[in-house]
Amino acid sequence: VPPRRISDSAVRRLSHYLRFLDEFESAGKRTVSSEYLADRGGITSAQVRKDLSHFGSFGKRGMGYPVGELRERIASILGLGRRWRVALIGAGQLGAALFHYAGFRRQGFGIVAVLDNDPAKIGRRWGDLTVADVAELPSVVHRHGIELAIVTTPAEAAQDVVDALAGAGVEAILNFAPRKLQVPADVTLRDVNLTIELESLTFALTQKQAAQQG
Amino acid sequence: VPPRRISDSAVRRLSHYLRFLDEFESAGKRTVSSEYLADRGGITSAQVRKDLSHFGSFGKRGMGYPVGELRERIASILGLGRRWRVALIGAGQLGAALFHYAGFRRQGFGIVAVLDNDPAKIGRRWGDLTVADVAELPSVVHRHGIELAIVTTPAEAAQDVVDALAGAGVEAILNFAPRKLQVPADVTLRDVNLTIELESLTFALTQKQAAQQG
DSSP: OOOSOOOHHHHHHHHHHHHHHHHHHHTTOOEEOHHHHHHHHTSOHHHHHHHHHTTOOOSOTTSOEEHHHHHHHHHHHTTOSSOEEEEEEOOSHHHHHHHTOHHHHHTTEEEEEEEESOTTTTTOEETTEEOEEGGGHHHHHHHHTOOEEEEOSOHHHHHHHHHHHHHTTOOEEEEOSSSOOOOOTTOEEEEOOHHHHHHHHHHHHHHHHHHHTO | OOOSOOOHHHHHHHHHHHHHHHHHHHTTOSEEOHHHHHHHHTSOHHHHHHHHHTTOOOSOTTSOEEHHHHHHHHHHHTTOSSOEEEEEEOOSHHHHHHHTOHHHHHTTEEEEEEEESOTTTTTOEETTEEOEEGGGHHHHHHHHTOOEEEEOSOHHHHHHHHHHHHHTTOOEEEEOSSSOOOOOTTOEEEEOOHHHHHHHHHHHHHHHHHHHHO
């Protein structure tokens, strides 16, 4: 039984552990210590032990974690090891980059529908798919059993799209549109806002320059 | 004088306030209360007041914040209101999407150099630019006065690229390559890892399904 409340940052650390374990497995390691995992991730070994203790006991005390078993367990906690049916809404350049991103397929994310509202894009072939009209979003969601959506529309269109997705029963949305969106309580929304990431960098540079100037 | 230590999450909230203030300004609002800002951002008004109190006093007590003045102040804290010279390393599909992303230019981020290690890409025209050989990274950085870099290379190449950037004096890096990278203490690194974002969604969906079945 997975624990009830895990912080977002703990879930992110699980994703990182998973990647480190992949690396260790490729390098032929069978067991790994919390210190070793901590070192790779730049965090404390106490944090690693705490994170992993939430998910049952692994291996024998003092023997380190069994790499393969821990990898499988974390993948299962994260909902991996199965295929997720994903819709992409917004058939622009960013959408195309994500559509062709091999890392998604490798992790079990399959984009099975692409939608847009632009008549010039609707009906075009994207790989094996045909771009559908976003007006048909509910029927596309039901026909393909969509569980997850990626939104790469312009900011102005995003709230309407997200409302339509929530209305059609999609409960997990990754949003790239640069706008803070409202979703019902049963929908999980993650934002990837590229200018906000850049602003945290220019903030750091500006602070540093101010400190250097006295 | 900006305060010494501001958490990453506080900096992110400043970015969000900036966007809300843009909306309010477009809508013709002259002043805004902490409650109104809080409501737009889905946080408490106490948090808003605390965040903004770090940056001096604004307007008169009980009168709300002056929208224009607060907007300018936050933009200046975040290092906006000037142009930042950015290099893009990795001339693939994601790189192309970011290169054409209008939001960057609007916020003052100008991609002035594109680099790759693929002979088939080096020398190609991207808008007004010519894709340069990543082997010439140090001279490109110096010639263009690059302050910030966006890395969209494959995972295997990213650490070498980041080492070269740090060696050439670039102190702020936005990394899209799906690997945890090491940087010297004077370099600020932000990761955008798209599969990790998706994993936080599948984690949430899996937890929900387990709860419904149990």
